[in-house]
Amino acid sequence: MRAVVLEEKGGPEVLQIRDVPDPVAGPEELLVEVVSTAVNRADLLQRMGIYPGPPMMHEIPGLEFAGRVFAVGERVTAHRVGDAVMGIQNGGCYAEMLTVHERQAMAVPRALSLADAGAFPEVFITAWDALVRQGGLTSGRWALVHAGASGVGTAAIQIVKTLGARVAVTASAGKHDLCRSLGADLVIDYASEDFVHEVLGVTGGAGVDVILDVIGGEYLPRNVAAVALGGRIIQVGVMAAKPVPFDVGSLLVKRASVTGTTLRARPIEEKIAITQEFAAQLLPHVASGSVKPVIDSRYSLDEVAAAHTRMGQNANAGKLVLDVGT
Secondary structure (H helix, E strand, O other): OEEEEEOOOOOHHHEEEEEOOOOOOOOOEEEEEEEEEEEOHHHHHHHOOOOOOOOOOOOOOOOEEEEEEEEEOOOOOOOOOOOEEEEEOOOOOOEOEEEEEHHHEEEOOOOOOHHHHOOOHHHHHHHHHHHHHHOOOOOOOEEEEOOOOOHHHHHHHHHHHHHOOEEEEEEOHHHHHHHHHOOOOEEEEOOOOOHHHHHHHHOOOOOEEEEEEOOOOOHHHHHHHHEEEEEEEEEOOOOOOOOOOOOHHHHHHHOOEEEEOOOOOOOHHHHHHHHHHHHHHHHHHHHOOOOOOOEEEEEEHHHHHHHHHHHHOOOOOOEEEEEOOO
């Protein structure tokens, strides 16, 4: 099979297409022919040597996939050959084939094409896990989502609105219309507006109940200032250049919490549980058409370096899809 292989660390130019052996499904695994995958921020960090992927014979990036089941292990019961599936993986998704535990794979709803489904699992599961499972967001409450036009951000806006909650987002000026079109109640230009002032104003000084942050750095003390009493700050990424001093006492006064989280590092049992719960609660909204991935642009597997370059420039609004098969 063809795959994107990392043989060294560095810029987008180190992403090389190689022919590597096809993977073999274990007893409880599916062998999937990949139709689409997508670029995530973690892939860029892995390429640069900052966020190592799982041990494998050939280091292949990629955290999400959509495709068709090509073969099944002897103990598989949940899926059959030919089924359209999607899901998250520790790595290996920038390839024509991959293996995945059967319970980590979700059936692709009819309303979602396989070509677009590869841009769905990672950001939607990340946003849903952060906002709902860890943040406790419910109907009528407020969330603040940073980088609202990113993959995670666009997923988060839709999830918040599906819950019947309200959402404020930060984004650059050119991406405000996209955020509003997805249902954002308040869009803040992070370059010219103070998000603390804006969210305190819209909530009558109370602050927001949950904050989903991918930035970190100097956003942390400002997040604490913007969060409500007993609120939760969920940190799913750190794009900031450097950390800043932080007054822990400000967190105590708010009786708030800060939680750091990633999907890749979790044990497979936890990923299976998250996937199954997510599929039961959110996929019906995909079937109805009220939740869908936002696609910025598409690339062939051979154009993967261009996709990484675009994300590295923060130029995308939504997901960067890699079309692998048909």
